[in-house]
Amino acid sequence: MKHFPRTRVTEKVIYLPLKHYKLKTIKQFKKSMKKFSKFFSMMALAAVALLSSCSNEDDPKPAPSLDFVAGTGYTTGDVTLAPGSTLKVKWVANKGDKDMDKFQVTINNAYLVDYAPDGAGSNPYSLKGSNQNTYQGEISTVVSSNVGNVETYTFTVTDKNGNSTSKSIKVTIGTVQTGAIDTWTAVILGNENHATLGSFYDAEGNVVYTQAAAKTNASAVDFVFYHGQANGASMAAPSNTDASAVFTGLTSWATRNATKFKSTSLTQTEFNAVTGANVLGEAATGATDTQVTNLSVGKVFAFTTVGGKSGLAYVSQLSGSFTASGTITITVKIQK
Missing domain, CATH: 2.60.40.3880 (Immunoglobulin-like)
Structure with a gap:
């Protein structure tokens, strides 16, 4: 077997002087930077133009x-x-x-x-x-x-x-509410079976009277509260015959006011919304009865006094019966 002599391959590396390498690198860098600078300048100009265009289009002109x-x-x-x-x-x-x-x-x-x-x-x-x-x-x-x-x-x-x-x-x-009114809240009257609370009421002055005091101030009394066997909880005028049958002393009064009453279909919300005297007058138009009977909580009734003052009353609480002590609590709105 023939053997060939080994041949050594050598690499020849040419080393450039460091000064030459640096010079070439710096030139390339500067050239690249000029290109980038030019590119970014163009991009900036384009952005400004675009923003200016958008601003002109998007800025609304003042309307009248x-x-x-x-x-x-x-x-x-x-x-x-x-x-x-x-x-x-x-x-x-x-x-x-x-x-x-x-x-x-x-x-x-x-x-x-x-x-x-x-x-x-x-x-x-x-x-x-x-x-x-x-x-x-x-x-x-x-x-x-x-x-x-x-x-x-x-x-x-x-x-x-x-x-x-x-x-x-x-x-x-709608109805424009005009005219001043008085509002009396938490007015409590006792029925004929109540031992201490009065059953007689002056709606204009907001005064509750016992029977003895009411006789002395008969000309001021507008309401009489009682429980009837058939009428249930009732609000009556002093002139009403059913009231005088319950409170027999009424027949001896020098003055028995003939207050007029009328039942309504008003709700509590509607009652609360009343602020004008004209609305009270409209609500009481047609009131001819001398009492409203079978009252219940939530009921609103209208009235007109002999003095010509119209009003509304809302029943908020009620207790008692024809045979038991009881009370009625009302809120009253009346023309001034």
């Missing part, structure tokens, strides 16, 4: 302003009005970024006929001349005659760019 003007007889917010009464509203509108173009008034989303600055059919109203900068106007319109109806009046101003501002007033048709 609209304000209601207060004054005697004018409404500036939601209100309750009597059926068939007149609503008056005054306003001022001012331009925002662009001139104002038109103004309109609607009632429940339909154009209000009573708003027609240029005659019939001029709602919406085209704003011209100085009205494009500032526009003042007003309406006077008769509201619905139906109690319980709700009417929403919407006022809208629009500029030439289509930007608009709206404000609304909600009108509820």
